Structures are given as C-alpha cells and as structure tokens.
Amino acid sequence: MNTGNLESASTLEQLKKLFGFDTFRDHQQELVEGILSGRDAFGVMPTGGGKSLCYQLPASILPGTAVIVSPLIALMKDQVDSARSNGIKAAFLNSTLAPAEVQAIEKDYIDGNLDLLYLAPERLSLSNTVSLLRKNQQGAPSFIAIDEAHCISEWGHDFRPDYLFTSRLKELFPQSPLTAFTATATEQVAEDIEKRLQLVNPVKIRASFDRKNLFYEVLAKREAPTQIVEFIRERPQQSGIIYRTSRKSVEETANMLVANGINAAPYHAGLAAEKRSTTQDAFIRDDITVMVATVAFGMGVDKADVRFVIHGDLPKNIESYYQETGRAGRDGEPSHCLLLYSAGDLGKLRFFIEAMPDEAEQGRARQLLASMDAFASVPSCRKISLLNYFDETCEVENCGSCDYCAGSFETVDATRDAQIVLSAIMRTGSRFGGIHICDIVCGANTAKIRQFEHNKLKTYGVGKDKPKTHWRSVIDALVAGKKLALSPDKFPVPQINDAATEILFGRDSFQIAIDKRVVPEKAQHRAEEIDCDHDFFHHLRALRKELADLEGVPPYVVFSDKALRAMAAYHPSNDTELLNIPGVGQNKLEKYGQRFLSSVHEYLCNHPDLTPSSKPLKKAAAPRVKQGLTETFRTTLEMLGKGMTPSSIASERGLGLSTIETHVAKLITEGESLDWQLWIDEATNQLCRQLFAEHGHSALKPIIEASNGKITYGQARIIAAIMQSEKISS
Secondary structure, eight states: OOOTTTTTSOHHHHIIIIIOOSSOOTTHHHHHHHHHTTOOEEEEOOTTSOHHHHHHHHHHHSSSOEEEEOSOHHHHHHHHHHHHHTTOOEEEEOTTSOHHHHHHHHHHHHTTOOSEEEEOHHHHTSHHHHHHHTSSTTSSOSOEEESSGGGGOTTSSSOOGGGGGGGGHHHHOTTSOEEEEESOOOHHHHHHHHHHHTOOSOEEEEOOOOOTTEEEEEEEOSSHHHHHHHHHHTSTTOEEEEEOSSHHHHHHHHHHHHHTTOOEEEEOTTSOHHHHHHHHHHHHTTSSSEEEEOTTSSTTOOOTTEEEEEESSOOSSHHHHHHHHTTSOTTSSOEEEEEEEOHHHHHHHHHHHHTOSOHHHHHHHHHHHHHHHHHHHSOSOHHHHHHHHTTOOOSOSOOSSBTIIIIIEEEEEOHHHHHHHHHHHHHTTTOSOHHHHHHHHHTOOOHHHHHTTGGGSTTTTTTTTSOHHHHHHHHHHHHHTTSSEEOSSSSOOEEOOHHHHHHHTTSSOOEEEEEOOSSOOOOOOEEOOOOOOHHHHHHHHHHHHHHHHHHTSOHHHHOOHHHHHHHHHHOOOSHHHHHTSTTOOHHHHHHHHHHHHHHHHHHHHHOTTOOOOOSOOOSSOOOOEEOOOOHHHHHHHHHHHTTOOHHHHHHHHTOOHHHHHHHHHHHHHTTOOOOGGGTSOHHHHHHHHHHHHHHOSSOSHHHHHHTTTSSOHHHHHHHHHHHHHHHHHO
C-alpha cells in the first residue's frame, strides 16, 4: 500500500477538523492507527461506540478510496449524508440509483475523487463490481471495511448467505487491508468471523458491551397498551421505537398511540415499499416521534437521538435484544430500554422454533431463547446478565442502570421454598416439567397428577398458600443461579444437580429477589444532561430542523442534541467559542456556524436575563443516569442519619454489607452529604485515592489487588463515589 504523506497527516487534527472532537473515544485510536499502518483490523464495538469513525477517518487520510460493505440499502444514504456533512467525499452504489448516477459515481471512483464508497454485499459479489474496484489508480481499494460482520457467521443470530462472498476478498484484493466491525458477537462468533474472512494478524479490539448511558427495565406485561402509553407520556417529544412481533400488533399499537394523541406510525413488511421509505424518512427527520415496528426496522435507521426502545414482546435471543436496544442513545445521552415480559410470548416463540426444518438450527434457537428467557424472567442485575452473555465480566455488584439495581426488587430468603420445589423434583424422578412441579406444590387436581398419583406425594399441596407464579419464579431463579440443571431435551425438564442437593439437605441457603412494583411505576430516573434553558434548546432544534429539511438530511446530521444543549448552556458568540462545543468541526462551522451564532445572539437579545453556564464544559465525560431514591435507599439514608455504620445497618436490616455499601455509594453520587469519615479512616481514604490515581477508575479489582488486602470492595466503591462527587461539585 502507498502510505506516502501519512506521517505528515495528524489524525488528531483530522479528528477535530472533520468530526469536531479533541480526543478519541475508547479503542478508536488503536483501530484507526492499525488501518493507517496497513494492517487488517477487527473491532467488536457496541452500537453507539463510534465504529463508523474508525473507517471514515483513515479513509479521509489514505490515498485512494475505501470500500464499505453494508447490509442495508436504506442505511447507505444516511451514512453518506452524515459523512459528507463532515467534509468526507462519500458515495454509494445500489439499486435505487439511475444508470446516469451509477456511471458518475463509478467515474469518481476510478478518478480517485472519493474517500468512501458504500456497497451492499450482493452488489459486491457481481463480477463487474470486482472489475470496477480494480480500475482506480491504486488498482484496488485503499482498504475494505465489512460492517455488521456477524452476518457472515452461521453461529450468529443474523446469518446472511450474501455475506459469504466477503470470505473471498482476501484472494481478490490481497493488497487491500481488510477490516471487520460488529456490535454483537460472542467469543465463538468473533472467532468464526476472523477465520472466515482470513484476517492476517489483525489489530483486534473487543470493546466493552457496557452501554453506560442505557437504563434497562423489565416489567410484567399486564395491560401492554396502557403500560406503553403511560411510559411515552412521561417522555413528551422524545423519539422512540416500539418493537412488536406481528404486523397486526404493530398496526394495533400504532393506532392506539395515535388515538391517545401520540405522533406515531407503523412500519412492517406488509406496507408498500414507498410507504415504508416515506415513514422511515419522516421518523429520521423528527416528523414522526414514535415508530412502531417489527424487528425488520432499525438496522436501516441511522438516528442518533432515539431516547427509548420498548419491546412489547419477548425477543427471540439476547443478541437481537442487545442490538435493538442499542438503537437507543447512540449519541451517548441517557436513554431507556423497557421490555414487557409475558410467559405467553415464550410459548409463541417455541412454536416457531419447532417449525424450523433443521434440527441443529432448532437446538441453537432453543439455547438462545432459554438465555433470553432467563434474562427477562429472573430478577437480577440486567447489565451483569448482558455482559456475562457476551463473555464480559462486570466489576461492580450494583450497576445503577437497571430496575433491579435501582431498588425495584427486594431480596428475601427462599431456602424453604427452594427445598419444597427440589423435593418435588426429586420425588418425581426429575422427569417432569416446571409447570407440573408447580401444580404438585400448589395442590392442583389435574389429570396428569392423578395419572401418576402425584397427589400422594408429601410435597403435594404444601405451597398452596402462594400463587403458581411464585413457584415458577423459584424454579427459574434456581436454574439461573445454576442451583438446578435443565435436561438437554427438546422440552427441557429441571434436574437435581450437586448444588441443588446442598440446598435440599440444608447445607446451603437460597435467596430470591421479589418485585416490589405492584403496578407499573412511573420512571423514577431522570437523564442527567447539560443544564440549559429548555426553550432555548428547542429554539435551536427548530433551526436545525429547518436547515435539515432544506438539505434533505436527518436533523442529527446538522448537529447532535448534545451540541445544541451545549450551545444553549454556554452561549457561543464567535467561531472560536463555537468550535469548543463538542461535535462542532471545521466543516460544520463553515457550513452552519453563522446561522447558529446568529440564532444564539437573537435569542439572547430577546431573553437578556439568561446567563451562560459557569460549569467547565466537559467534552468527554460519560453521561450518568440518575435514579430517584427508592424506599430501600431512603431507609439506609435515615439509619445513617442516626449515626449508624454500614455494618450495623446491614446487621439490623438482615442484608449483606456489600448491599449497604452499594446504597452508600449511590447516596453519595446522588448528592447526599454523609459523614463517611466515621467509618472510613483517613489512611484508607488516602491509600485508595493514590491507587485510583495509579490504576484509573474503570475497575475496582486492580485497586483491591494493589492494596494487598488493606481495602475492601465496599470501601473502594464508596471512595470512588466520593471522588466523583467532589469532581462534579468543583
């Protein structure tokens, strides 16, 4: 590869000029520098992790044209519009273009007038396309980037045969480095991608799957229409996506929302292509607030400011759920992901699985569904469950970003109930499903119980004082905690394992989390965002919408919500001050700067009482989702106010010390003033701060290990919260 003049090109200068950022986000620099040096690269990065920058930036620096393989035609135009708005020469080739447009773009590629060329995999596989890519001055693309690379893996959740051609790119273009990107890949899928694409000594980045700005919530689905309307009404004017599994439920939900005064529209494969395209464009351009869709919608939508995603039905696997919820908050702003769960949805999905013609495919689908069901049905930290699924360890016990950790559940001892369930399973020879075990415990008079004379068992009817749903949740919790095994059969049945035996004979205890929400709660958390005048922000949004409509692009292509909030907060009055706003680069300054500076000046003249924020402008601070205090946290706060220590509170409340210490840390980050010096001595405080300075704040484990036993996880968590609080107030 010709890498002339690369040394003189400053990637940081290009980053600021094109994208308006002073620094790279996590892992972006390693991938960019790897591509610039001519190496293959492989990035597993969550949606919203900034992966498009990883190929757009080097494409703007390298001689020649980079080719981007992208699966959805609908996404290409928005990607090209976004790249062009940043000053990058980009184009796409697909079936929507007229012959004259295709010829013009092909000529631009041959003449070297493009930085980026987007292609769909099916077009890439055509012989005339391969021939075209060899006709530029370099005889090949500067590099080839494969987006949504999980589509090449049969182990993935979204295998696409069209992607198999990408496995030939190494032999067709040996001089072009190959890069691959995906937002959803387990270790097994990632290894399969690397092998199929024949990547040679690639720069490999596996970024954290932790979307810190997303709040995950699961609610029992009772009255889905009412729950959805209440949720949206708490978020007026916020963009959102609602996923339903059938066309009928999409139409019904959209009609119901419109009847309730919510600006919504349906999207599914049964609508005419022109109608789908028009509706999608209206959503991207903020003419429609809420899109109700089947899962076919989303991958083709490059909309950064989606504030919520609702799953009205259970997704078929965690990869799909993670990818779909990942469409919220791609701009890094706090956003909400709500899943309405019903065991009835599970039965429907199993029906579709059993209709699959391939038994191996059925088996994989059952395993994926079982993981999704455990995530939704078992009360535990949602974030830890997601990270564990993607082979990532969560360093904290309380993520603060899900319903479980926000205090919606209460942990109670369920050893006795677990023993009842396990006894029923053992006495029936581990040969019956969970529903039948619940019927035995509840004393049901079913034909099956009479047939096998299970009404004569000692455990028959001993749990009739509690509903069947409680006993089902005990079984689910035992399975999720690996205290009970499931048979590998087509219809799995619970089986006694060694851990179950320990509980059954009293050598181990068992706890279960109980949902304290009797009815759907109003969301207690409020997104922490740049503090600005609300009307000023919407004044700037109106200008953004006007400019976007004139150019025929989505509003976020002009400026992000975060950039507009910063303008409304810090009142830039000249080019230099506007360039200090995150997301404002040289190209956007030249294109839109004067209009927005004039708009800021005009608004301030009409509102002379407004003053700019005195807080330092934080350009790279990760957004935090702030939660209101629930009852369990308030109880801890009251007891601390009486002079009690975390250990004495834990003892009196019958909770673990780590739980109370997590409460303390959260209370501090929520701004509560606590006399923490009463239970953390100064030597521990100073040592912990020193270790944080040496090892960073991303994980507690290195701090604990470096302290040689002098600091506990709880102390480190509390001191981290204190340091964060001090930073915010300074």
